[in-house]
Amino acid sequence: MEILSSLGDGFAVALTWQNLALALLGCLLGTIMGALPGLGPSNGVAILIPLAFTLGLGATPSLILLTSVYYGAMYGGRISSILLNIPGDEPAMMTCLDGYPMAQQGRAGEALALSGVASFVGAFFATWGLVLLAPQLVKVALLFGPAEYFALFTLAFATLGGVASSNQAKSAFAAALGLGLAMIGVDQQTGVPRFTFGEVHLYDGIDFLVAIVGLFALSEVFVFLEHRETDPSKATEGKMTIGRIYPTWSMLKSCIPTMGRTTVLGFIAGVLPGAGASLGSFISYSVEKRLVDKEGTFGKGDPRGVAAPETGNNAAAGGALVPMLALGVPGSGTTAVLLAVLLALNITPGPLLFQNNPDVVWGLIAALFIGNVMLLALNIPMVGLFTRVLLVPPRILMPVVAMISFVGIYGISGSSFDLMVMVGFGVLGWVLRKLDVPLVPIILGVLLGNEMESNLRRALSISNGDWFALVDSWLSLTLWAIAIVGFVLPIFLGHAVRRKMKSEQEEMIGD
Amino acid sequence: MSDRILGVIGLSLALFFAVSAALIQESFMTDAIGPKAFPYIISAVVALASLVFLFSPDPEPAWPAFNRLAEIGFAVAVSFLYAWVLPELGFLISTSLAAGYLSWRLGTAPLPAVAVGVGTSVGIYVVFRLILGLSLAEGPFGF
Incomplete structure (x- = not known):
């Protein structure tokens, strides 16, 4: 019951006119960003952090704005999957499989509405899961000392690539690169400058916002420049008929068991380290296919095939917030970006957040509920409006994205130097994407590097330099064990999982 | 390789x-x-x-042809240039130039690209400076 009263307080924080307006704005922007190919939850949130920051919004309002964008983008990703067969973002990939065939049969409106409801169900119940699970996890986390935290950070990096990772060396490389970047600047504990090479600009370290916006947003512009004429969206533009925009009751009813099962699956996938929304939607789809696809209609426009991945990915989005808020360790790219939001606002997530800033946590959770209801209300009647956004060609959109990234970063520091560093990160991001080096571990490394190091040093100061202190408790041993298994397992399983995801996609697109 | x-x-x-x-x-x-x-x-x-x-290297990624690489190289150069001239020329002028250039290279015809550049610049200026009150770079003319 304590939880319910905290939640009530949260609603009291979130239900001001300003916060409601921000939630509405965030939902709209998020849906649009999710719908546009090339902009997804991570880079959408990334572009907006510096702006929320420079606008001088307080902690709770900024969080409300940005998490509404996050949830909104999760909703929006499905629109282009269904209408254009191009996923608006990675988690929406599986929605193409049955959504696009439905659209081809003239049932685009129904598919959109159904996926809207499915997203709502997934996100709504996952937020309840967050409410119930996060405080329990906090209780465990309060037992953590510096050695356990160091192990936990290692675990986060080791499992970040996820089960589907094909090359763990590249994940490790990316993580170390990010950690190395975090080392630049004056050492917090002894005050000596490290890796600054006499450059005064570097004494404060590299601002993680500069790195995030450069890696996620600017590199996207370069990717578009690279693939200019091969853009497939032009061919399909505009000729789709939407059809009726409310799903029939019988169709909804046939999807209820599917939604129930996939909410649970997606939520678990979100909470577990190294899975995240993409895997949540994949697992949901394949399990449902195995369970209910008796007539072989999956892949040919079965409504349940639309409901399953959408419920799964939105439930996973909610689940992914659990480790991020309770432990301060994000398990996916977008939650890493949300962690950046918190750090930019000088809030350290983790168990103490629930004790020291309950208004932030519960206000945020209440905002998630509000945002969800808003998204459902926005998405069903106004879906026609959002589909029109897809008609904005990248040749106009991408310059706007680039310029808004510049504005945000310039707004923080007003320095050209930071802009140039950001461009540098943009180039780095493009090259690393080409080489299949994941960008999320870099971000996480930059974000968590100093915290990770100071936990290591604290642990070893307590033990007087004895490195065995790191494996001195059952708790830390368990964390190390999970980290090692999580890192090694994909080396054997990764290829198989990826191949399966690919083949299921191709099977469908081949038709 | x-x-x-x-x-x-x-x-x-x-x-x-x-x-x-x-x-x-x-x-x-x-x-x-x-x-x-x-x-x-x-x-x-x-x-x-x-x-x-x-x-144990991965299979070779699909690197773009040389002209595409040059395209990206120029865009990077323009971005650096933008960062450099921003405090000198002010927000409106530099942003119009940079956004127009990018839009042109992404396939807008030259004249409409000028319009896109100016439109983007003025649009951002109105939303972020006039409505939201963010401080953007001020050039010699105060914008």
């Missing part, structure tokens, strides 16, 4: 990082392991990962 090059770059990076870490001036007061230990661990991880790239 690309992965092997990445491996070589990674190894040199690890070496450079380790050497720079060794050169950190420690202060007279320090904790048990000091400011060098964690950087050493990091450079070891980079070095190990780079060795993996060297000995």
